[in-house]
Amino acid sequence: MRIDVVTIFPGYLAPLREALLGRAVGTGLLDIAVHDLRDWTHDVHQAVDDAPYGGGPGMVMRPHVWGEALDDVLAADPRPARLVVPTPAGRPFTQAAAHAYAAQERLVFACGRYEGIDQRVVDHYAASMPVDEISIGDYVLVGGEVAVLVVVEAVARLLPGVLGNPRSAAEDSFSDGLLEGPAYTRPEVWRGHAVPEVLRSGNHGAIARWRRDRALERTAERRPDLIAALPPDALDEADRAL
Ligand SMILES: COC(=O)COc1cccc(COC(=O)c2cn[nH]c2)c1
Numbered sequence: 001m002r003i004d005v006v007t008i009f010p011g012y013l014a015p016l017r018e019a020l021l022g023r024a025v026g027t028g029l030l031d032i033a034v035h036d037l038r039d040w041t042h043d044v045h046q047a048v049d050d051a052p053y054g055g056g057p058g059m060v061m062r063p064h065v066w067g068e069a070l071d072d073v074l075a076a077d078p079r080p081a082r083l084v085v086p087t088p089a090g091r092p093f094t095q096a097a098a099h100a101y102a103a104q105e106r107l108v109f110a111c112g113r114y115e116g117i118d119q120r121v122v123d124h125y126a127a128s129m130p131v132d133e134i135s136i137g138d139y140v141l142v143g144g145e146v147a148v149l150v151v152v153e154a155v156a157r158l159l160p161g162v163l164g165n166p167r168s169a170a171e172d173s174f175s176d177g178l179l180e181g182p183a184y185t186r187p188e189v190w191r192g193h194a195v196p197e198v199l200r201s202g203n204h205g206a207i208a209r210w211r212r213d214r215a216l217e218r219t220a221e222r223r224p225d226l227i228a229a230l231p232p233d234a235l236d237e238a239d240r241a242l
Pocket residue numbers: 085086087088111112113114115116117118119122133134135136137138139140141142143144145147
C-alpha cells in the first residue's frame with residue numbers, strides 16, 4: 001500500500017517512521033510519502049490560507065495551492081487512490097473503515113488547518129475519485145496531522161505481515177462488535193490483587209465463557225450503543241442470561 005500525506009507540518013508525521021510502522025515501511029509493506037503543501041506555493045510568503053468569504057473568525061486554506069499539490073501527488077503513482085480528509089465534520093472513522101482502507105492500494109491524506117480547506121477542493125476531486133471526509137472523534141484538533149497518525153496506525157496494523165501476531169488483529173476490540181474485556185499477566189497476585197481464578201484453570205471452555213461475559217458486561221456498561229447495534233443473532237442464550 002502507498003500512503004501520501006499533504007501537510008504544512010511534515011514534521012508532525014515523523015512518528016510514522018517509528019517502531020511498528022517504521023518496520024512496515026522498511027520491509028516494503030507500506031510506502032509512505034509526506035509532502036509539504038508550501039512546496040506548491042509561488043509567492044514569497046508561501047501563503048496557503050486567506051480570509052473566509054462571508055466573514056467569520058479564522059482563515060480558510062486556498063483551493064489553488066491544494067489543487068496543484070494534489071494534482072502532482074496523484075499523478076506520481078498510477079494506482080487508484082482514495083482521498084481522505086480528516087475533519088471534525090466528517091463521517092465517524094471506525095474499525096470497519098480501517099478494514100476497508102487496509103484493502104486499498106493507495107490512500108492520499110489532505111491535512112486541513114485553520115478553519116479548513118476550501119470546500120471546492122473536496123468537491124473537485126470527488127468528481128473523479130473517492131473522497132472521504134472522516135472524523136476520528138467529536139472534538140476539534142488544530143489540524144488533520146494527528147488524525148492521519150491515528151488512521152494510518154489503525155489501517156497499517158491490519159496489513160498482513162505488519163503485526164507480529166495476525167490473530168491479535170482478528171481478535172481485537174470491535175472485531176466481534178464488543179469491547180475487549182480485561183487482560184492479565186504475571187504475577188498471580190500483585191499488591192493484593194489476584195488474577196481471576198478461571199484464567200489459571202486451564203479450562204478453555206470456561207475461560208472463553210468468562211471472557212465473553214466480561215466483554216458483554218463492559219460493552220453494556222460503557223458502550224450500550226454497540227450492544228444496540230449488534231445483529232439479532234449475535235447474542236446466544238448464555239449471553240442473554242448475563
Ligand atoms: C474539508 O475538510 C477540512 O477542511 C478539514 O479542516 C480541518 C480544520 C481543522 C482541524 C482539522 C483536523 O481534524 C480534526 O480536528 C478532527 C478530525 N476528527 N475529529 C476532529 C481539519
